[in-house]
Amino acid sequence: MHDERDAALPKPLRDWLEQTRAAKAVAYAKGYRRTVINARETFDALIRTFVTERPELGLVRDDVIPAPDYPVPVRIYHPAPEEARPVALFLHGGGHVAGSVYVYDSLVRRLALATGWIIVAVEYRLAPECPYPAALKDSLACAKRVFRCLTGQGLPHEPRLGLIGDSGGGALCATVSHLAQHDPGLDIEAQVLIYPSLDYTLSQPSVVANGEGYLLERERILWLFDCYLQGEENRRSVSPLFMDITEQLPRTLVITAELDPLRDEGAAYVERLKAAGLTAEYRLMPGMVHAYLNLADLVPDACSQTYALLDRFLNDGA
Known part of the structure; x- marks a missing residue:
């Protein structure tokens, strides 16, 4: 069922996906049941296996950003600690259930080096223990207070703020940007959304077309959304795809x-x-699957192209 589309995949990725599909079939035959434990364990293991390059950086330092509901841990990545650079919050992926600053450490180091921006990675709260809107509140609080945090650390920075997020982190970035439209105290210069989750209704055709066999699958997405959206939320109204748009x-x-x-x-x-x-740019990475930046050792060329895109967009477009 995958033969025609598989032909577009780079061979290392295609071979690994074939192994993953076979392992999944065996696991389900033995009574596998998805839980928060194995969801987090599998996601973390994936990144640690395939993101093995850990570049050195000028400064990496941990801090906590106070917020009304929760003191949010953050990790600051400053590529040139003697220079003032623009700032971007990084909100990691994992479907609002998995992922962490620690697991994404190598990826964020590369992101800081590629862009030259100060990257502040946010350890927002995860579902199902902390469902919607906990992660959104943490992300918004960090966007509002990140400059204060850097000043408190004595780190030079420019008062320019961007947002970068992958997958579920992309959903958080887009939602913070939409809320900031109506908050004169929060000025976001740019947002970069990497294979973002923007539609909690799963109403787009690719959800069915690519919904099985390509790492992220429709039934897993539904499970993640159920972990995250536990209340009476209208899934359309909380989806960034359907939120209001202004010139801000x-x-x-x-x-x-x-x-x-x-x-x-x-x-x-x-x-x-x-x-x-509005100013918006779309790039489709051919032959790639969801979370390919977390498969860097399998698809190094696509990852290099992606970091170069971020560098150009954030710096040439400024």
């Missing part, structure tokens, strides 16, 4: 993967922004 929305780069079930919602989001006259 920051310039936006969306990067999606050809064989990702979330592909079409990223494209649709950019079309909405362009239709409203």
